[in-house]
Amino acid sequence: MRSANITPDEETGIGSWSETDFIVKFKYYDSPEAMTLKVADVGYQSAMPWLMYAGMTERDLSAIYKFLRTVKPVKNHVEKYTPAK
């Protein structure tokens, strides 16, 4: 597993994500059900602390999104997951 390119590059980063896409992605994990998701349900385990961050307010997530839009886009395709050997 490799951490994602979250610069605003359209092709290899999250440049095509709207602010709503960004917030929804985090808030998806803000439920009691999310606490019991099995790895098989999503395919791969992630080091990204989605459950921890899901409790952030939309205002905070919006501020993070706006900051990330100010970062220089980097063209760098990341293969986030590859099967274990």
Ligand code: HEM
């Ligand atoms: C405020 C801090 C952080 C923000 C805003 C953030 C944001 C994101 C976003 C938006 C993605 C999905 C990108 C995509 O689907 O292309 C992602 C993925 C990822 N992040 Fe983070 N992240 C943060 C902190 C961290 C930390 C602390 C770790 C690990 C210690 C981490 C590890 C990962 C990994 C491994 C992925 C790829 C796997 C996945 O999508 O779940 N991130 N991150």
